[in-house]
Amino acid sequence: MNAPTSYPASVEMIRKLVSFPTVSRDSNLALIEFVREYLKPLDADVRLTFDEDKRKANLFATLGPRRQGGIVLSGHTDVVPVQGQAWETDPFTLIERDGKLYGRGTSDMKGFIAVVLALLPEFVGRGLSTPLHMAFSYDEEVGCIGVGRMIDDLTAAGIKPQSCIVGEPTLMHPVIAHKGKKSYRATVKGLASHSAYAPSGVNAVEAAAEAVAFLKRLARRHRDGGPYDRAFDVAHTTVHTGVFHGGTALNIVPHECTFDFEFRHLPGDDPAKLFAEFNAYVKQTLEPEMRAVYKDAGFDIRLMSEIPALDNRAETEVVALAQALSGHHDIGKVSYGTEGSQFQRAGIPTVICGPGSIEQAHKPNEFVALEQIAASEAFLRGLMARCCEK
Numbered sequence: 001m002n003a004p005t006s007y008p009a010s011v012e013m014i015r016k017l018v019s020f021p022t023v024s025r026d027s028n029l030a031l032i033e034f035v036r037e038y039l040k041p042l043d044a045d046v047r048l049t050f051d052e053d054k055r056k057a058n059l060f061a062t063l064g065p066r067r068q069g070g071i072v073l074s075g076h077t078d079v080v081p082v083q084g085q086a087w088e089t090d091p092f093t094l095i096e097r098d099g100k101l102y103g104r105g106t107s108d109m110k111g112f113i114a115v116v117l118a119l120l121p122e123f124v125g126r127g128l129s130t131p132l133h134m135a136f137s138y139d140e141e142v143g144c145i146g147v148g149r150m151i152d153d154l155t156a157a158g159i160k161p162q163s164c165i166v167g168e169p170t171l172m173h174p175v176i177a178h179k180g181k182k183s184y185r186a187t188v189k190g191l192a193s194h195s196a197y198a199p200s201g202v203n204a205v206e207a208a209a210e211a212v213a214f215l216k217r218l219a220r221r222h223r224d225g226g227p228y229d230r231a232f233d234v235a236h237t238t239v240h241t242g243v244f245h246g247g248t249a250l251n252i253v254p255h256e257c258t259f260d261f262e263f264r265h266l267p268g269d270d271p272a273k274l275f276a277e278f279n280a281y282v283k284q285t286l287e288p289e290m291r292a293v294y295k296d297a298g299f300d301i302r303l304m305s306e307i308p309a310l311d312n313r314a315e316t317e318v319v320a321l322a323q324a325l326s327g328h329h330d331i332g333k334v335s336y337g338t339e340g341s342q343f344q345r346a347g348i349p350t351v352i353c354g355p356g357s358i359e360q361a362h363k364p365n366e367f368v369a370l371e372q373i374a375a376s377e378a379f380l381r382g383l384m385a386r387c388c389e390k
Helices: 011-018 029-042 110-125 145-157 195-200 204-225 271-291 317-326 340-345 370-387
Strands: 045-050 057-063 071-076 095-097 100-102 132-137 163-166 175-178 180-189 238-246 256-265 298-307 332-334 350-352 367-369
Touching: 011 110, 011 370, 029 045, 029 057, 029 110, 045 145, 057 110, 057 145, 071 110, 071 145, 071 340, 071 370, 100 370, 110 132, 110 370, 132 145, 145 340, 163 317, 163 340, 180 204, 180 271, 204 238, 204 256, 204 271, 256 271, 271 298, 317 350, 317 370, 340 350, 367 370
Parallel strands: 071 132, 071 163, 163 350, 175 332
Antiparallel strands: 045 057, 057 132, 095 100, 100 367, 175 350, 180 256, 180 298, 238 256
16 A cells, blocks of 8 residues: 555644544543534534433534534444453554554544544534534443434424444545444353252253254354345454353353344345244244243343445436546445444434545554545545535
């Protein structure tokens, strides 16, 4: 990848944002307060919405004319954990090396937020003729939780932007669709006993394992038989089990087990049908056998998070805008989820286009190329030409 023709102006802002360790399990308030203070000299209207514990906040800010319409530039402030990853440097200290910026969140997605913040004084200085909104949310990485509260607040306040650009890493190529996601936690209750008398107990681990095996069969069925949408990087709905805990000792029949699983579904595929099929197997096959030994045995399955699918039309005005500003006229579809689908569901046409590669996200030694940051700056300066007076 070639070096940028000019050094990006936003690198110092990226350095500052990366220094906030906003892992989803922790607070993001220090970063939000920094952004609020940064916006004060720019005469921004700022709205904050908080989680139940007041430990996390969304920030929605408006610059330019205070009227309906305008463009939202959206990004999430939280990052995934670094524990257990083989980082070569401090993940919360920005390191520049060989045309790349290393640090947690550089690609996903503090790089985009930093570019937006760094260029806001230019937007203001050139005289905004249309509203420019910033939407910075919490807990995207654990289910796009924060943005829902933000959108509810905007709806209640009668604020209706015209369109939204989400700066998730797409290598600055416009993306018009992504899969939806539903994630669940299953808690399996059995009955403990000495393993020498295993038939007198109910083995929660074995029941959970049978349930996970059924999920794997669903995954293979979609892999081998579709339905397919070849425009996606993974062309079919996926079924995945990511966490499994149970048992205390080999000579004890385990009385409890938990596992987390998810469906990442194509926009046209119904995850409710998948869950109903899984739940029917649990209720009709597994639980009767368990309850024949212990009447209180069984499964408790609860929804943890839900991200709707994004399925925008290629001819939408905001898609054409992203194509023009990025210089890329191809459009893509991706398997990861974003807050974009919630803006779209709220009636705000949305496109995804941002610097960096999703292949670098969630990994040790995460990086974004300086070339990508420069391209993102060029994208936003092109937006200035369209929504500023000079």
